[in-house]
Amino acid sequence: MRELSRLPALSLRATFGSNVDLSALSGRTVLYVYPRTGRPGTEAPAGWDVIPGARGCTPEACSFRDHFAELRAAGVTRVFGVSTQDSDFQSEAVERLHLPFAMLSDPGLLLADALDLPTFVAGAETFYRRLTIIANGSTIERVFFPVDDPQNHASEIVTWLGSRE
Numbered sequence: 001m002r003e004l005s006r007l008p009a010l011s012l013r014a015t016f017g018s019n020v021d022l023s024a025l026s027g028r029t030v031l032y033v034y035p036r037t038g039r040p041g042t043e044a045p046a047g048w049d050v051i052p053g054a055r056g057c058t059p060e061a062c063s064f065r066d067h068f069a070e071l072r073a074a075g076v077t078r079v080f081g082v083s084t085q086d087s088d089f090q091s092e093a094v095e096r097l098h099l100p101f102a103m104l105s106d107p108g109l110l111l112a113d114a115l116d117l118p119t120f121v122a123g124a125e126t127f128y129r130r131l132t133i134i135a136n137g138s139t140i141e142r143v144f145f146p147v148d149d150p151q152n153h154a155s156e157i158v159t160w161l162g163s164r165e
Contacts, residue, residue, distance in 0.1 A: 007031075007138040008114035012082070012104040015091045020080070020104055022111075023138045027077025030134055030157060031104075033117065034060055034083050034150075035127040037093040045123035053130050054122065056150035057083075060130070061097055067154035068100050074161035080104045082111060084127060118145070132157065 007022040014020045022031075034057045038044060048054050064071070064079055071079060079101040083090065090103035106112075109126060112119055118129040131145035132153065142160065147153050 005140055007133075007135050007140060008111070010110055010114055012106050012111070013087045014080070014102040014104055015087055015094050016102045020102075022135075025078070025135065026137055028075050028134065028136050028141075030064075030071060030076055030079045030132060032060065032064060032079070032081050032130075032132045032153070033111070033128045034081060034130050035120075036083055036085055037061060037090070037097075039089065039092060040096075045125060048122055051120060051122055053146065053148075054120075054127070056130070058093075058097065060147075060150035060153055061093065061099060063151055063154040064101070065097060065099050067158055070158045071154070071161070074158055076161070082106055082128070084109060084125070134160075 007025065009021065009023040011019040011021045035054055037057045061081055068079065081103040084107050085105060086107055087105045090105055094103055109119065111117060112128065117131065119126050120129055130147040130150060131143060132147060133140055134142040
């Protein structure tokens with residue numbers, strides 16, 4: 001992953017039905033990038049359980065949901081989850097998990113290409129490695145990588161934001 005300074009002019013499909021241009025965001029944004037959320041009754045790709053960092057996407061999403069009010073109080077304008085899953089798959093997760101924020105779909109790994117983000121392969125698919133980008137407007141303030149404790153990562157973000165005041 002190279003030194004990051006700005007979000008690229010890249011438009012990703014959001015679960016609320018339109019596209020989001022990352023370079024046009026205003027205010028502070030949390031982009032948590034994750035491999036994939038599971039869906040009840042759907043099996044994970046082959047070998048998923050032995051890949052370090054692959055598990056934990058649903059607990060991470062729920063953590064951002066549970067800390068959403070704290071993130072907003074700390075000055076975050078918006079939170080987005082980003083994965084390679086399509087918007088229909090992500091919309092099911094937003095509804096099932098009662099997420100108060102949208103997910104962004106990047107099946108072509110365009111963000112990975114633009115920012116040289118880390119990925120891994122499971123089965124025949126390429127997935128993002130878990131990381132979080134904090135941006136103010138399109139300026140990247142901080143990248144959290146690796147994210148070793150997805151269930152408590154949103155709390156880590158709240159703490160970091162509080163230390164900047």
